[in-house]
Amino acid sequence: MSPGILEATVGSDGPRQKNKATPDTLRVGCIAMVEKDGQARRAEILSIKDTKSGRQFYCNFDNFNKRLDEWVPVKRINFEQDVEWPNPDKDKPKDGKNKQGATAQKKNLSKKIQKRPGKREQSVTSEAATPNHPWSEFVDSQPQSKAPSTPRDLESKAGQTPAAAGDEMDLDEDENTPDIKKEDDGFSREAEIEKLRTGGSMTQNPTELSRIRNISKVQFGKYDLFPWYFSPYPESFTQEDAISVCEFCLSYYADLKSFARHRQKCTLQHPPGNEIYRDDYVSFFEIDGRRQRTWCRNLCLLSKMFLDHKTLYYDVDPFLFYVMTQKTEKGQHLVGYFSKEKECADGYNVACILTMPQYQRKGFGRLLIQFSYELSKIEGKLGSPEKPLSDLGLLSYRQYWSENIIDLLVEYNERDERCTIESISTALAMTTQDVEHTLQALKMQVYHKGEHKVVLPEKMIQAREKARSKQKRYIAPERIQWKPPVFTASSRTWGW
């Protein structure tokens, strides 16, 4: 594990003074015993806020993934036990409660954002971050700088966003908003999942505001979503126990009454773009970030709550969004999406990918990934997701790559055909690098009598057959109604 990324142990910076605290004296940087899932655990207090339902403390639990950080009420903190107090020199306040510190942090962040527009930053936990691991170059071994501070123009909107209407051009906003146990196949699944639980895929740089999840709950259609990470919704939203996001236009409300009024008026029932794929299970819509700027920014704000290292909030223009939905009588419900740069010099076919949390681990990620490769096949290009991948991104891609390579090799075998890295790459629209890494990780490449060979162990074929019989859903490529869009260089919008 890279110590730069994973600082799962709280308070590992030397001896600390210990004595009792009260709800009023407990401060940021303290380590207290806090109840989590019925057990008392050491937790560092990262932030404190007064909400309508009382004082809340934001806790980072020892040895838990930071996705599991949470706001806890006073009653879950054990004040009978001594609290470890922050070292005045070493443990600076970490959440910007200190006004001066917060301003300085904001300045730093705005400097950091002056990078290539639309570039997201991603880091990963899991053994993939270990040097020499076959997947190590897919992930970051360095701590990452983080998402921007709360954007100014959003703060000023007092909890409302304009709804994106129909399929009209949505260029309403100013152009100057800031950019803001070992298994046979070589992977130890249990160990990785354990690392996912206990690792931290987000930078643990204590000076960053975005370390703290700012929204507790999101009402989204019939679901309550519990965010994992910071997202720059208006600062006033952080006082709320829950916010509401319209599941169709994705506009956001802190206040239930305004949200109810909005729902009566909102006419959108599907993402504002062209439906380019439909089967009896899902649809895909293609949405241009420039034509539907507000909708796409809202999508980014929403997805940031579940994506750790994304800085694409404002400069959505250079991207296309491929949004997967499921239909009910109410409309087309957002299941997941991926974004793709209109012109990507690095040849990435996916910038960011997300399955909404209520739909995760049901096979939708596979469909999104397959769709991205089907588009690459139509374009006649090889594609790969933007690196570094997140922990869950890496697991999902690795699974997709492995399954598809094994299936293809079985086909080659049945036809008694020879295969090469290049032929696999062309058939699957995967880069040769991704093919090679997958073969290496699966230990399928051998050097025999002066030749590199790909071997497909019988056990692997059987395991794949079993998994395949369970996998019900695939994208039917013949149903995709899509031609690669052409953009004019100046506008990066549709060339017509």
Ligand code: ACO
């Ligand atoms: N634990 C273990 N394995 C997992 C997990 C997990 N939590 N999630 C996915 N996988 C692996 C499994 O092998 C799974 O297959 P299985 O269920 O048959 O075992 C395979 O990935 C595919 O799973 P799906 O159910 O198809 O994937 P899902 O719909 O959950 O979507 C995704 C995967 C998109 C990565 C989702 O976890 C997500 O949105 N995460 C948050 C955002 C994120 O990290 N996105 C990727 C960033 S990298 C980038 O954008 C390029």
Ligand code: ZN
């Ligand atoms: Zn709406």
